[in-house]
Amino acid sequence: MSQSTPVAKTGHMGGGTVFAAVLLLVTGVLAIFQGIAAIAKDDVYARVGDYVFKFDLTAWGWIHLIVGIVVVLAGVGLFAGSELARGAAIGLASLSVILNFVWLPYQPWWSVIIIAIDVFIIWSLCTRWEGTTD
Template identity: 60%
Template sequence: MASTGSQPRAAHRTAPNSRHPFETGWTVFAAVLMIFGGIMAIFQGISAIAKDDVFVTTRNYVFQFDLTGWGWIHLILGIVIVLAGFALFTGAAWARAVGIVLAGLGALANFMWLPYYPLWSIVLIAIDVFIIWALCAGPGMRENA
């Protein structure tokens, strides 16, 4: 009788994956968004480094920084985000934590980039928020569900 009582419990531990088939899909979704968002940040950085006159800056904005410096920040951050996005495909737990941190840094960098290219910044902030949400909704985050 003790063995039959443990079998349904073991089946219950594997049941969340069958009840939530898209749980691992959130990790893939986050990885694809990280790669896409990272590539967009790379293009953003390259354009800021190559042509400072492409961007129109708002006067008297609180955050006034050099465009070339921001270009290098976005370029390096974009490369790291793309690499972390590829690492998410391995399923490593550290890649999930790094992805959440990098998406937060990306959102912060794009918030400070708002005076230079508002629409692009808002799109990348939204992508970063979706990445954080998808990584927090993935497997292992809801053990007791």
């Protein structure tokens, strides 16, 4: 006779998924503001040293703006309980890690912080992926 520990059900999402959704909303909104700042005025960000990946700052602004909007939509989808949004959020957080790595010469500390948050989002969404059907 085996004994199993019951898992507490918290609706359609666990605590890690809710926290990941909140983090997605926050990082998405901040990416939108970051993009707007780069688009509105090119001299807001200064490059730190020489770097292999060189892009126009306005182009970076548009990239951050578009990715930020899509990340916010994925966060909203997670709150709605969409499994498609969960997969999209994992993919978008992975894309955000890459984009912030390339963004390092403009905002090194901020990029490292966002990379850490994105890694936590990926971990949180991948550890407990349970379907909503019983």
